[in-house]
Amino acid sequence: MTLPELSSDEILRYSRHLILPDVGVEGQRRLKAARVLVVGAGGLGSPLALYLAAAGVGHLGMVDFDAVDLTNLQRQILHGTADVGRPKLASARERLADANPHVQLETYETRLTSANALEILRGYDLVVDGTDNFATRYLVNDACVLLGIPNVYGSIFRFEGQASVFATTEGPCYRCLYREPPPAGLVPSCAEGGVLGVLPGLIGVIQATEAIKLIFGIGQPLIGRLLLVDALGMEFRTVRLRRDPECPACGTREIRELIDYEAFCGVTSESETGDSSVPVVTPLELAARIGRREDFDLIDVREPHEWAIGKLPGARLVPLGTLEEAAVALDPTRPVVVYCRAGIRGAKAVRKLQEHGFNKVANLTGGIIRWSDEVDPTVPKY
C-alpha cells in the first residue's frame, strides 16, 4: 500500500513523533493511512478518541446514539457543560476537529446492532471497544472476528479496569476470555455501581496506546494478555490469555453471522424497568399516602453512601444486602413501601420480602429519581 504524504503543517504538528526512532516519517504516514473505529463516545471513547485524533490517525469513525447528560461530565472529557442535551457525536466532532483538523471524522449516530454492525465496521483497520454493556461487547467482538479486524478492548467498573487486544489473526477473542456473559442484573453498570472519573482516562489511554502501537507495528501489544488495572492499589497486573479452540467465534467458527445479543445477554425490558409482577406505587401515590399520614414502613434499600446523598422523609435505611436479616425483625402484616435510586433494587427487595411472607409490600416505581422529578426536586438525583 502506498502511504500518504505528510504536508509541511503535518510534519511540524507531528514532529515529536517524527523524531522518535521507532516511529519516524513512515510510522506517522501509517497513522495517516489508518482507519480506526471507536465504538462509544463515553468514558473510554472520550480520551482514546482525543489521543487518536491528536496522534494523527487519518480516518477516525465514532459510533454512539446517546445525548450528553450532566452525569457524564465527571469523566467523558469529549463533552462540556454547554453540550448537555446535545448528541454526543456533535460535541465529539467539534472537539476532535479542534484537536486535529487533519483527521477525517466519520460519525454514525446510531445504536450498533446486529443489523448494522458489519456494514459500519467493514473497511476499518482497527476497532476500539469503548461500549458500556455486555451485549454490545459480544456484538463488537463477533463482528470483528467475522471481518478479521483487531478489537482493542477496554472495560471499567468502580476502581478497576481491564484492557486487551482481541481478534487478531494469532490471538484470542473476547469470547475466549468470557464464553458467556453474567446473567442480566448480576453485574451493575457504571450508572448503578459508580466509576472513578479518571479510571476511563487510564484505560482509554491504554487502548489508544495499543491502537497506535498496532498501527506503527512496534512494541508488544496486549495480544494474548489481559491487563488488570487497580486504581486504588495502583497496581497493574497482566495475566495470560489463550485462544480457546472451542471458542464458537474464533475457534470452531460456528458463529457465522451476528446473533441477537440482547437475548444472548438476557437483556429484556423487564430487567431494565423492573419486574411487572412486583406491586408498585408511583411517587404521587406515595406522596399522597405520606400526606394522609397512613401507617406504613418506608424502607430505603440503597447503600449508606447513597443515603448520605439524599432520602425520602420518614424512611429508614436497610441496604438490600441486609434486608433478609432485617426482615426477621419486621412485622410482615404491616404495609411496606421500599425504594432505591431507580427502582431495580426496590423490585428485588419486594420479591425478597414477599418470600418472607410480606404481602402488603410495594416498590416506589422509578425510585428516588422519579420522586425528585415528580414530587420533590430538593431530593437530589444522582
Added chain:
Amino acid sequence: MSVTIHLPSVLARLADGNRVLEASGETLGAAVLDVATRFPSLGERLRDQEGNPYPFVNYYLNDEDARFHGGFGASVRDGDEVTVVPAIAGG
C-alpha cells in the same frame, strides 16, 4: 497447601473488605471452596450451585488461565497465587 487469592474490590466487600485471602486446598476448586465456606455470599459469586466455575468469572493461577490447566481440578502448591477476574462491561 496454602494459596493466596486476589479479589477485585467488587468481590472484596463480600469478604469483609479483604482484597487478599489465604486459602487452603490441594486443588484450585478446594481453595475456592475454602473461601466460599468462610464467606458464603462471596462463594455465590465464585462458583455455581453445583460448585463449578461460572463462564463469566475467570481464575488465573500464577497468571495462567486455570481453564487450560484443569480448571477447578488444577493442583496447587504452597505459595501459588490465584487472581479472580469477573467480567465487567462499563465504559
